[in-house]
Amino acid sequence: MNWGMKNRLSQLIQPDGHCFFLPIDHGYFQGPTSCLEKPGETIKPLLAYCDALFVTRGVLRACVDPANTKPIILRVSGGTSMAGKDLANEGITTSIQEILRLNAAAVGISVFVGSDYEKETLLNLANLVNVCEDYGVPVMAVTAVGKELEKRDARYLGLSCRIAAELGARVVKTYWCEKDFDKVVKGCPVPVVMAGGPKCETELEVFDFVYDGMQKGAIGINLGRNVWQSAHPVAMAAALRAIIHEKATPKKAQELFKETKSNK
Numbered sequence: 645m646n647w648g649m650k651n652r653l654s655q656l657i658q659p660d661g662h663c664f665f666l667p668i669d670h671g672y673f674q675g676p677t678s679c680l681e682k683p684g685e686t687i688k689p690l691l692a693y694c695d696a697l698f699v700t701r702g703v704l705r706a707c708v709d710p711a712n713t714k715p716i717i718l719r720v721s722g723g724t725s726m727a728g729k730d731l732a733n734e735g736i737t738t739s740i741q742e743i744l745r746l747n748a749a750a751v752g753i754s755v756f757v758g759s760d761y762e763k764e765t766l767l768n769l770a771n772l773v774n775v776c777e778d779y780g781v782p783v784m785a786v787t788a789v790g791k792e793l794e795k796r797d798a799r800y801l802g803l804s805c806r807i808a809a810e811l812g813a814r815v816v817k818t819y820w821c822e823k824d825f826d827k828v829v830k831g832c833p834v835p836v837v838m839a840g841g842p843k844c845e846t847e848l849e850v851f852d853f854v855y856d857g858m859q860k861g862a863i864g865i866n867l868g869r870n871v872w873q874s875a876h877p878v879a880m881a882a883a884l885r886a887i888i889h890e891k892a893t894p895k896k897a898q899e900l901f902k903e904t905k906s907n908k
């Protein structure tokens with residue numbers, strides 16, 4: 645692995661081998677998502693707890709202070725919206741010149757295995773890897789978003805993750821599943837991070853699945869709505885950080901959540 649690639653990956657994956665990425669990219673197909681109407685305001689109190697931000701170039705330029713931020717994972721796929729026909733019909737949105745100009749530590753791209761656009765999105769990933777590897781920029785593949793999320797079982801997630809890794813993704817983002825999540829991770833030769841999905845009913849549900857996923861081999865999270873749509877985003881971020889980097893159990897995380905919530 646070349647120096648640049650190693651350096652970028654080590655900005656994202658911390659010395660303990662774990663990571664907490666904060667995604668704020670949802671607007672690229674959802675528009676002004678609830679609690680993310682002003683992304684710059686949303687992230688201000690949360691930056692201290694995360695290891696990287698997952699964001700599009702537009703929000704990065706307009707809302708993120710270049711002098712006071714975290715490593716950037718640039719969302720570089722898109723071209724579809726909630727109002728359109730099929731969210732899976734994505735293309736690559738951002739040139740390598742822009743990726744380098746914005747000093748991205750990595751890029752993220754969605755793949756939609758099993759969709760009508762499986763081949764196109766997988767080739768988007770392969771083509772992006774071809775370009776980014778030349779410049780030492782790691783590619784994170786985002787699997788199973790949108791309609792594909794309905795198929796959230798280990799077989800489907802395992803298939804998506806493995807294919808993304810085979811095509812050259814350096815990190816794969818997927819969803820936790822209750823049964824056999826360890827098989828998803830074991831079948832993927834590159835590190836796996838977990839997304840959160842729509843907001844859960846309780847904080848403990850989030851702590852439980854994140855803890856379980858970490859026990860089963862995930863290296864961390866790329867978790868957005870369950871942080872910034874919480875009534876107590878800072879307490880949520882602090883508690884999740886403790887699970888990821890301090891081996892906190894869900895019970896401990898819940899205690900920390902309550903403590904931080906009452907101090908803020």
Ligand code: 5RP
Binds near residue numbers: 667789
């Ligand atoms: C959506 C994404 C998000 O980064 C991903 O879904 C994680 O966010 P959340 O925890 O809110 O699901 O790729 O485009």
